[in-house]
Amino acid sequence: MSSGQTTVSLVRPQRILACVACQQRKIKCDRKFPCSHCVKSKIECTPATKLPRRRRRRFGEQELLDHLRKYEELLRQNNIDFEPLIPEPPNTKESPAPHGQTSEDQEDTPESSNAMNPSPPNKIPEVKSFWHAVYQRFGPGENEIELPIQDNYEDVVSPGMDTIFVHDNSLLFGPQTTIDLSTLHPEPAQMLRLWQLFLDNVNPLFRVVHTPTMQVRLIDAIGNLQTVQPPMEALMFAIYSMAIFSLDKDECLATFSSSRSELLTRYQFGCLQALQNCAFLKSNDRDTLTAFFLYISSYAHSDPKALSSTMAIAIRIAQRMKIDRELDCAQHNLLEGEMRRRLWWAILILDLRICQIAGEKNRTFLPTFSTRVPLNINDAILRPGTNEPPTVIPEQPTEAIYIVVRAVIGDFLRHTNFNLAYNAPELVPLARTSVSAHADDQLLYLEKVIESRYLKHCNPQDPLHFLTIHESRCLLAKCRLMESYSTNPDTTWTDDEAQRACGYAIRILECDTAINASPLVKDFQWMTRLYFPFPAYIHLMKYLRREPLDHIADRAWKTLNDNFELWAGHTVESKDAVYKMLRKLVLDAWAARETALISTNEIVREEDVPKIVIWIKEYINRAKGTSQSPGDTNWLSGGGDSGDVGAASSGAMEIEGMNTAGMFGSMPLPFNPTVNSTPAFGMQNPWATFGMGGVPPPQGPSDPSANQVDWTALMMGWGVGQTPGTDW
DNA sequence: TTAGTCGGACAATCAAGTGC
């Protein structure tokens, strides 16, 4: 090779490149413009320009070693003799490599996505099937042509069972009705309006409906409502429901001249009836499951415990359809396989969120499924009948960016020790890597990948990109915070650790504020305003009470103030026990600061008092004034009072919709829904919230005793030189 | 016979790494 390239290139005249036509034809160009070939062909002769040279891809030692580890592990697993370069790690049969050490600039392929996992299976074993095993061992017997022992149980036995239990569709969801559903559809013009609303407000956050094909099917169905197939009809009603659900009361009234609750109930009812017509509890049809998923989503403001149970049905159906298995997804064509993956991840993440607010352990968000994260591609690339794997260019954020980033983070987290510790502690020993030993490195790597591979290319002016940027950062900060709390509660945090945790809490609030204050993502508020970032509040209040004059205190109070302004309606006026606790924490933290300031001879001016404190004090004064008994301090102490304050709260999300009975559809046409849902604020798994920190807006009567214990336990992790859990 | 296509060997270039 030549030396002194830089110097030489300055002296050497610029190389004249062959013309574009000759380059393309791979023939010698005489470099006269026009060149002889172009003259001969009578085409325009265009001089070529040099392509900007790409940065050379580094192939680091660590990456090489990781690959070597992987292959040596494979050899070990298959009992093949070899001379290992890397000795087998003691005390473990798992892959010793901390995951995520692969090249940072790897392509966004399924492999690379799953490379975020601590334990990506190199080959996913097929699920054992008794019928398959019988067939493999004995083969088809004589005269067994008509017997149902074949290679694939699902192909023969399952439909066979369907014929036996043909009339059993009514379990749980009531009997099938004979209502003519075509009368429940909106006018064609409204259908298209609802479809557009769904495309704008809902589908970007789920992407479970393939826009190009659905649009054609929808237009076709609008012209033939009497003959539309039940799965398609269920999907249509589900789309209407979610479109209406995504609007607020005023928007809905202005757009459709009907109340939101009336339309929502009508379309939810239509959807459930259409689902019944599909026999959805035993259907293996993806459209049907998609409709059921959207139907459940349209109840996202309802009782989380009821929602959680209903989601369990969707998960069981999904598992029966094997969309939780990558091998089975991959057996379908590109479009179908990808839509199955998207549906699985959408169900999984919604279930995670619901479990979290219902205060339940999530037993699905574990390393026990193999479906890879969806591809970062536009719907237009997914063409029916195509099997050619699409080229994914990470530098081009697509329509799927939001779901992809969430799935990538989720795919990483489901393998972490702290997720397993929260949700399935018995599986911690089975985690392939010792995440606890490397958690910091791995989270750092995850953050780096998310930033460099996805967020860096997002345009903050684009609503979906904006939401993706801030929500993923919020989520990562939440992981950091919860990872901090997952350490042994008996160990004392150092000052650094405690302050670092505060930094995560502040970041959570800053991201939440950015999302909920931005008019850009107004159309997504049905999702973004579902949950209040409670863990961050609790953490900061606890910290500020303990360290009222810490150097981050000013920033923390400002961040709290900014966020509180957005949620003031809920947090100030809610009679829910958990918000009462929050109010008390705020006042305690501020009292500690005032005392500390006075002790250092600083004057606390009126304008220094944070709005969050002023609002709470004003509310308390009002509550005292209206209190029935003079000594009643229930507004502060957290009692079991009831009442619906949601709709009255300024800035509050509309609390409307259905109770449990409405969701299960046992009543014919329940067009007068009532609000009677139990607010949920389960913090048993606070990190696990995809999207927000935990507590939904207040919705009604509460159980004050619920879940307080978990918060106490959570907070006991602090120590900070104090007796653990004393007055925190 | 002529013109077009394209696999692939080879050359040129230059970003990244190495050693002083």
Next chain:
DNA sequence: CACTTGATTGTCCGACTAAC
């Protein structure tokens, strides 16, 4: 900072094919 390495880009030979 000079030098080396090797990944990436650019060139075009020559085999092959299609059209006339």
